Amino acid sequence: MNPRPFSLPLSREQFAAATRAGLGRALMHVAQHGAEGVDDLIVDCCLRDPTFDPQCECARGPWIGEIAVAAGLGDIVAEKVAAALRRGPDDACAGPGYLCGVALSLARRGHDVARAALYEGLKPDDDQLAFFAADEIVELDGIAGLLHVAEQIGAWLSANPGSQLHCSPLDSFVGRFTRNEAELALAAAVESRTPVRAYLDHLKEAEARRASPGDQRAARAAELRGMSVDDVVRGIESAALRRVPIGWVRQAPVDALREFAERMHCEQDPSRLGCYLRAFAHRAVPDLDARLLRLADHADSAVRSAAHRALALYRDRQVRALALRRARAGRHREHELQLFLNNRIPGDWARLRTWLRWPTDENDIHWALMDLLDVFQSDPTDEAVEPLLIVSERTPCSACRSHAVERLVKLHRAPDWLIEECRFDVDERTRTAVGTAAF
Numbered sequence: 001m002n003p004r005p006f007s008l009p010l011s012r013e014q015f016a017a018a019t020r021a022g023l024g025r026a027l028m029h030v031a032q033h034g035a036e037g038v039d040d041l042i043v044d045c046c047l048r049d050p051t052f053d054p055q056c057e058c059a060r061g062p063w064i065g066e067i068a069v070a071a072g073l074g075d076i077v078a079e080k081v082a083a084a085l086r087r088g089p090d091d092a093c094a095g096p097g098y099l100c101g102v103a104l105s106l107a108r109r110g111h112d113v114a115r116a117a118l119y120e121g122l123k124p125d126d127d128q129l130a131f132f133a134a135d136e137i138v139e140l141d142g143i144a145g146l147l148h149v150a151e152q153i154g155a156w157l158s159a160n161p162g163s164q165l166h167c168s169p170l171d172s173f174v175g176r177f178t179r180n181e182a183e184l185a186l187a188a189a190v191e192s193r194t195p196v197r198a199y200l201d202h203l204k205e206a207e208a209r210r211a212s213p214g215d216q217r218a219a220r221a222a223e224l225r226g227m228s229v230d231d232v233v234r235g236i237e238s239a240a241l242r243r244v245p246i247g248w249v250r251q252a253p254v255d256a257l258r259e260f261a262e263r264m265h266c267e268q269d270p271s272r273l274g275c276y277l278r279a280f281a282h283r284a285v286p287d288l289d290a291r292l293l294r295l296a297d298h299a300d301s302a303v304r305s306a307a308h309r310a311l312a313l314y315r316d317r318q319v320r321a322l323a324l325r326r327a328r329a330g331r332h333r334e335h336e337l338q339l340f341l342n343n344r345i346p347g348d349w350a351r352l353r354t355w356l357r358w359p360t361d362e363n364d365i366h367w368a369l370m371d372l373l374d375v376f377q378s379d380p381t382d383e384a385v386e387p388l389l390i391v392s393e394r395t396p397c398s399a400c401r402s403h404a405v406e407r408l409v410k411l412h413r414a415p416d417w418l419i420e421e422c423r424f425d426v427d428e429r430t431r432t433a434v435g436t437a438a439f
Helices: 012-021 024-033 039-047 061-070 074-087 096-108 112-120 134-159 179-189 195-211 213-225 229-237 246-251 254-265 270-279 290-295 301-311 317-328 336-340 348-355 362-376 382-394 398-410 416-422 428-433
Strands: none
Touching (some): 012 039, 039 074, 061 096, 074 096, 096 112, 270 301, 348 382, 362 382, 382 398, 398 428, 416 428
């Protein structure tokens, strides 16, 4: 089960899987063996985001663009990306945000068509909450790009007063310029570029709001303290609460938490029961209730999953016994592995590795490997090495791989072949963990 070093060249199927997962071996393959037999896959990835979970993973576009350039496909891809940006969102291509990331990577390497596409693509999104291509233009051209973006966005803001448009803070472009350099350049541009004033005013208002989050947090904390058990239960029963606020769970008095648990055990509806249970994944009632153990055998899959996560907070022989039964039966699609979080003893991995049967569905294996990561990422012993290697190799999620690689590096147990591959990984955290800079 222990992952072995991969070998190059990759097969077409292996290359497709590597680009999907953001594995460095995809870039290594192209750099060493060219793009013959996979060139169509590369072009397709430049137009359609292959990322497993775009909300949680890093932006894939710049890395895919790097692969296209290494494959000698930069000109072809630049034309196709430019055409897609001009055409606008459709079912045939990824959204403008992803395409702008690909264009940035190409423009950095001298592809003028991609550069022009970014400047032409500077426009607000459908919700008018952000400007596509703004950050990419600043990343590409530094102060000159910032002044162009400021003028264009400033003109739009003047025509759309009261907008909730998000603009990246000046200090988010570390490496391109300092905040002081940006402020001086913008201040100097106000005289000759009137719209820049509106951009500057908008930035200052946004920064003022970010500078005083304490008031908002205090107001929210007071609101949560004022919520009674009855308030929360009414929210669940009326479906007004899809999730119990974590802040309420964490600060509720123990007696209130016990009362909330009693109300849960009176609930029969699986949907509402799951809502109760998910709250107890964040804080446990001090004493393990036998009724919670029985919910692990509920007829509803979502209830069982939530019960497993709630039970995972207890260190208890009954929970360990349940964990072993589930593992022996090969069950791990409903967060059963979480049961080992506080109930694992040395030597358990030797048992688990013979019982586990990894699913083929991406979502199923992602959740199972996330649970495996949770169980072993704080283990300082050699027993954690193989599970962490399995996560790094098999997860479809680059963010999970980063956590696993970081831990292996800290344990000084990352094999040389993994370190070499991680130098070309899609995620900057993974590259940083093995000591390389961003693309």
